[in-house]
Amino acid sequence: MKLVGKARKVGDDINTDYIISSRRKRDTLDGKVLAQYLMEDLDTQFASTINPGDIIVAGKNFGCGSAMEIAALVVKEAGIVAVIAESFSRNFYRNGINNGIFLIVGDTSTIEGGHRIEIIADDKKFKVTDLTTGKIIACSDGLPKIMSRILQEGGLVNYMRNYGSFKPNRTNTK
Amino acid sequence: MAIHKKPTRGLTIVEKIISSHSGNELHRADITVATIDTAMATDGSGPLMIEYFKKMGGTHVFDPTRVLLIMDHYVPSPNDKVSRLQDIMRNFAAKGYGTIISLGEGICHQLLPEMGYIRPGHLVVGADSHSTTYGALNSLGVGIGSSDLAAAIISGALWFSVPETIKVNLSGHMKEGVGAKDLALYLVGIIGSSGANYCAIEFQGEEEELPLTIEGRMTVCNLMAETGAKCAIMPGDQRLQKFYKTIGLPDIKFVEADNNAVYCRMIEIELSRLEPMISCPHSVANVVPISNAVGTPIQMGLLGTCANGRIEDFAVALDVMGEKALASGFQLIIVPASRRIYTHMAENGMLAQFSNKGALILPPSCGPCCGSNAGTPSDGYNVISSANRNFIGRMGNTNSYIFLASPASVAAAAVTGYITDPRGVKL
Numbered sequence: 265m266k267l268v269g270k271a272r273k274v275g276d277d278i279n280t281d282y283i284i285s286s287r288r289k290r291d292t293l294d295g296k297v298l299a300q301y302l303m304e305d306l307d308t309q310f311a312s313t314i315n316p317g318d319i320i321v322a323g324k325n326f327g328c329g330s331a332m333e334i335a336a337l338v339v340k341e342a343g344i345v346a347v348i349a350e351s352f353s354r355n356f357y358r359n360g361i362n363n364g365i366f367l368i369v370g371d372t373s374t375i376e377g378g379h380r381i382e383i384i385a386d387d388k389k390f391k392v393t394d395l396t397t398g399k400i401i402a403c404s405d406g407l408p409k410i411m412s413r414i415l416q417e418g419g420l421v422n423y424m425r426n427y428g429s430f431k432p433n434r435t436n437t438k
Numbered sequence: 439m440a441i442h443k444k445p446t447r448g449l450t451i452v453e454k455i456i457s458s459h460s461g462n463e464l465h466r467a468d469i470t471v472a473t474i475d476t477a478m479a480t481d482g483s484g485p486l487m488i489e490y491f492k493k494m495g496g497t498h499v500f501d502p503t504r505v506l507l508i509m510d511h512y513v514p515s516p517n518d519k520v521s522r523l524q525d526i527m528r529n530f531a532a533k534g535y536g537t538i539i540s541l542g543e544g545i546c547h548q549l550l551p552e553m554g555y556i557r558p559g560h561l562v563v564g565a566d567s568h569s570t571t572y573g574a575l576n577s578l579g580v581g582i583g584s585s586d587l588a589a590a591i592i593s594g595a596l597w598f599s600v601p602e603t604i605k606v607n608l609s610g611h612m613k614e615g616v617g618a619k620d621l622a623l624y625l626v627g628i629i630g631s632s633g634a635n636y637c638a639i640e641f642q643g644e645e646e647e648l649p650l651t652i653e654g655r656m657t658v659c660n661l662m663a664e665t666g667a668k669c670a671i672m673p674g675d676q677r678l679q680k681f682y683k684t685i686g687l688p689d690i691k692f693v694e695a696d697n698n699a700v701y702c703r704m705i706e707i708e709l710s711r712l713e714p715m716i717s718c719p720h721s722v723a724n725v726v727p728i729s730n731a732v733g734t735p736i737q738m739g740l741l742g743t744c745a746n747g748r749i750e751d752f753a754v755a756l757d758v759m760g761e762k763a764l765a766s767g768f769q770l771i772i773v774p775a776s777r778r779i780y781t782h783m784a785e786n787g788m789l790a791q792f793s794n795k796g797a798l799i800l801p802p803s804c805g806p807c808c809g810s811n812a813g814t815p816s817d818g819y820n821v822i823s824s825a826n827r828n829f830i831g832r833m834g835n836t837n838s839y840i841f842l843a844s845p846a847s848v849a850a851a852a853v854t855g856y857i858t859d860p861r862g863v864k865l
Contacts (some may be wrong), residue, residue: 284828290810325631328666333585353632358583362585420589421490
């Protein structure tokens with residue numbers, strides 16, 4: 265699978281309250297409505313300047329703070345297809361994959377906002393290239409099998425529809 | 439589920455709990471499907487969980503008495519839109535999919551322990567990041583999102599990776615004026631906002647008894663979410679045994695780590711050397727000794743939340759305040775963490791004491807901690823709070839500044855009007 269999008273650069277420790285504030289999310293579950301407020305406390309122009317297919321490029325600990333999944337949903341509904349970060353909080357990592365967003369741990373230090381980024385994903389690995397500079401971005405291996413399967417299904421909803429449930433089967437799913 | 443294989447090496451508490459819920463002996467970095475004992479959603483995460491449940495084609499849950507739907511973030515509902523979202527939870531429970539715990543009963547992280555939903559060795563998933571709190575009772579509490587929770591209540595199980603464990607050894611005793619919150623903030627400061635990402639944090643005391651009250655253990659485990667930890671867990675001891683007895687559970691067995699368990703990092707804390715700490719805007723890990731921040735003017739204080747909204751916390755605050763009045767113009771907001779705590783405070787006169795000082799008393803709930811309820815600071819306000827997060831805009835105004843500290847330090851600022859070392863106030 266290949267994705268190409270424009271980088272939207274953000275910093276370290278972008279918490280879920282910054283992604284979507286509690287005062288917004290209390291009124292509706294509609295990710296499309298909330299998407300217009302994405303990152304508004306950091307940058308009031310952020311949401312209005314996103315084009316579908318854009319890629320968030322972040323520093324350390326993206327998605328820290330609350331476990332609220334609406335943060336992942338809002339990122340997706342805003343049209344963001346992937347997030348590349350130095351690291352992710354564990355809750356956002358699960359929530360993002362569960363909503364079918366490509367989450368890639370990589371060295372984002374050389375990527376600048378506006379660069380065109382290419383992501384090629386297969387079962388086992390990601391390949392990320394900064395098309396603006398031609399630089400190949402060092403990134404982590406692919407996801408654990410279970411997460412990879414959830415992402416391939418497009419998220420946890422489809423996974424559950426197709427597999428029915430999680431069953432402790434006395435075998436290691438690694 | 440019993441583990442049939444003889445353990446091949448020492449296990450941490452968390453490795454044991456995940457193993458016992460999957461039927462295999464598991465070690466750090468293993469990935470498994472494990473059964474869950476209890477699942478919890480709040481009015482912050484529950485309506486979205488129900489939407490995922492429907493999209494997944496959910497037709498049943500593993501045990502409706504163990505699917506708790508708790509209304510604590512918006513109490514009472516501030517508008518018609520929130521009321522409709524809370525109705526989604528009521529309707530879901532009415533269909534037999536879960537158990538409603540309604541407005542005003544209290545905060546999820548106080549209620550699960552208080553109502554006996556937590557047992558040693560249990561695996562509890564909560565759609566709220568501070569579910570780490572349950573580790574105080576020797577159980578594994580993990581925060582997850584709404585879609586994971588929907589999958590978990592359908593399956594009665596969920597996939598987990600087995601975390602590496604950081605061990606924190608506690609020796610000595612805290613001095614007067616220093617509390618569990620100071621220990622918690624100190625740890626967040628040294629571990630950092632992502633220093634324990636994907637890890638478990640296991641505590642152990644030098645002596646047989648862990649030198650922390652059960653309430654204090656809940657505070658510490660709660661705050662460990664701010665290090666990125668998946669869970670935090672305390673060992674069992676007589677004090678915890680006594681706690682379980684008081685909630686009607688006399689026969690419990692604790693989970694202990696093996697002597698040769700493998701840890702990824704050891705942190706030694708000499709409690710007598712701790713001093714009051716404060717977390718400065720806008721990151722929880724931005725922690726300094728309170729002496730470094732003394733004198734900063736404060737306009738508003740919050741005493742409560744799942745971090746510090748318990749009897750012990752309010753008692754310490756009242757003790758620090760003594761006969762002193764609130765500083766001129768100071769807004770002090772009091773939010774007991776549960777109805778049981780609220781009632782107790784009404785009966786023992788604590789609510790009257792706070793009220794007589796001019797404090798605002800809110801119903802048991804998350805209160806203004808995350809900007810979901812009344813109590814929003816104004817522009818340029820410095821707020822001192824016993825809560826657990828101080829991000830920009832957290833309390834509903836991006837032009838305010840939140841300092842996190844112990845109930846004693848909140849009380850000290852409330853009577854002086856500026857950041858004050860609580861050890862000096864009582865003199």
